[in-house]
Amino acid sequence: MRALICEQPNGFENLRLGDMPDPQAGPGEVLIDVAAAGMNFADSLMTAGKYQVKPNPPFVPGLELAGTVAAIGAGVTRLKPGERVMAVVDHGAFAAKAVAKEADTFAIPAGLDFPQAAGFPIAYGTSYGALVWKARLQRGETLLVHGAAGGVGLTAVEIGKALGAHVIATAGGADKCAIAASHGADETIDYKTEDVRERVKALTAGRGADLVYDPVGGEIFEASLRAVAWNARLVVIGFAAGTVQQIPANILLVKNVDVLGFYWGSYRQHAPQMMAQAFQALSGMVAAGQLSPHVSHSLPLGRWREGFETLLGRRSAGKIVLLPEV
Template sequence: MRALICEQPEGFESLRLGDMPIPAPGPGEVLVEVKAAGLNFADSLMCAGKYQVKPPVPFVPGLELAGMVTALGQGVDTLKPGQRVMAVVDHGAFAASALCKAADVFPIPEGLGFQQAAGFPIAYGTSYGALVWKARLQPGETLLVHGAAGGVGLTAVEIGKALGARVIATAGGPDKCAIALAHGAEAAIDYKAEDIRERVKALTGGKGADVVYDPVGGDVFDASLRAVNWNARIVIIGFAGGRVPAIPANILLVKNVDALGFYWGSYRQHRPDLLAAGFAALSGMAAAGQLRPHISEILPLAAWHQGFETLLSRRATGKIVFEP
């Protein structure tokens, strides 16, 4: 089968297209014919040997996919051949077929195609878990979403609105701000031209945000600390801005602020029941028209270099999807 192969974790530039045998599902596993696979920032880290998970080489990168079930391993009775599914994998999505644990495979929400579903599990799963499990976002609260036109940020805008929050988005440039507004943000801040702290304070009557969703880090995180309400919660999703911020504990203390780290992938191991419940809730939101996955680019695997470059330069809006 055709696959994108990492032979040494030296960065995405060292990947190559090649052929690998089609794997056979073992007990508790499912073989899925991949119709589309979502590209994530974590894929670039894994290809560089900097991710939490370090597969033995050679390996096929790719953490999420959508496709058709083609074979079931022993003991799998919750799925059937020919079923349209989306899945999360430790690696292996950037190939014509992928092995998945049955517990990590979910029906595609009604109304979504393979391309939309390919970028659904991680981005929407992350935002749902961060806002519901960690931040305990309540209707009527103000949610500040950074990187709001990006792969995970845009899903946080949609889910925050669906949960009844007032959403303020930040993004780089008027075009990206417009995308966040089109997906449910009440207001958008262009951080390239506006001061985040001053604008948030102005938009909230001087109170600040109740919840901050931050996949960016760096200067954006620093600004968030000075733009939050008393008893606010800041959920740390990642560091796409490049700098891991040092958190001044005195600010957390004075305002009773919670700084919460959130790594959605670890819930697959520790709380798979929450994942299943989360996807059930997300499927309901999708069926109600509250979630509209935004695809920035659809590329063949042969254009993987272009996909990674677009992602890492932060030119993408929504998700980049590969079709094997």
């Protein structure tokens, strides 16, 4: 099969297109003909040897995909060949075929095409888990979403709105703010031209946000820490800005603030039953018209370098997906 291959984890620039043996579905697994695969920041970390999961090279990167079940392994009862599915994998999505665990494979919600479904599991799963499981977002609360036009941020805007929150979205540039607004944000803040702390205070009559969803980190986290309400929660999703913030405990104490770390992928190991519940709820939101996955770039696998450069340069909105060459 045709695949994108990492022979040594020394950066995405050194990946190459080549042929790999077709994978086979083992017990509890499904073989999927890949129609599209979602790109994530974690892919760049894995190909550089900086991600928590470190496959033995040579390996195929890629953490999420959508396609059609080609074959099932022993013990698989929920899925059958021919079904349209999306799946999360430890690696292997950037190829014509991939193997996923049955527990990590889900039916594609009606109305989504393969590119939309390919970028659905990680971004929407992350935002649902962060807002529902970890932060327990309540109807009527003010939710501040950073990186709101990005892969996970845009999904947090939609899910937050579906859960009844008042959503303030930050993004870099008027065009990205407009995308966040079109997906449900009640107000937007252009962090390139506006002071996030002052604008949040102005938009909340001085009270501040009840919950902050932050996949950016660095200076934006520090600004939002000073723009939250008493007894607020801040959920740390990642560090797209490239800087891991040092959190001043004195501010947490004075304002009774909770800072919560959230890594969605660990739930696959520790609480897989919660994953199925989450995707059932998310499918319901899709059916209700509350979620509309945004794919800004659909690229053939051969343009993987462009995909990584666009992703890391933060020049995309929503998701970038690769279309494998069979």
